[in-house]
Amino acid sequence: MAARIDLTLDCADATLLADFWKTALGYVDEPPPAPFRTREEWLAQFDLPEDDSVDDAAWLCDPEGVGPRLSILRVPEPKRAKNRLHLDLRVPGHGSAAERWARIRAESARLVAAGGRVLAEYDGHHVVMADPEGNEFCVAAGPATG
Structure with missing residues (x-):
């Protein structure tokens, strides 16, 4: 198990x-x-x-x-370095690569409005972001099926 x-x-x-x-x-x-x-x-x-x-x-x-x-x-100590483990948030939905990228960008914008920030964009693939305290995570599409 x-x-x-x-x-x-x-x-x-x-x-x-x-x-x-x-x-x-x-x-x-x-x-x-x-x-x-x-x-x-x-x-x-x-x-x-x-x-x-x-x-x-x-x-x-x-x-x-x-x-x-x-x-x-x-915890009392501040974050000091890049995370060794991070979350990948998968944006659901099907469609063309351009449609998936548009959903990734829209989700990234929604999370910026919630207090996150964009660290890097890998055009057409994923966006690296940080939460309000700097913990890194990625926003990407789910498996390409259409």
Whole structure:
């Protein structure tokens, strides 16, 4: 049986990144585990230091249960280098290469409006972007089928 994976992003501002990635992925806030009704209630069981806050982390999930869970955790150190692992966001749809590129560009523009930035464009193929804290990801088309 294959292992399931969760993805974790370290950050300075968990709320900022959670808002961006919910927009980018169509994810939602993951409900707290049973029997807890809120994240605050769940976190209270861990006897965390007083300076820890529920705003120091976010847990996101695919509302359809298909994609991996995304944990976003505040850490004290800043991002210092290029990510060794990054996400590729695949824009769905069929059509010609020009139509797929137009969808990639439109999705990139939508993510810029949400707080991301374009780092590089590889014309007709993919766009390298960064989230609001500089974590790199790519926007590309799904498999070419038309």
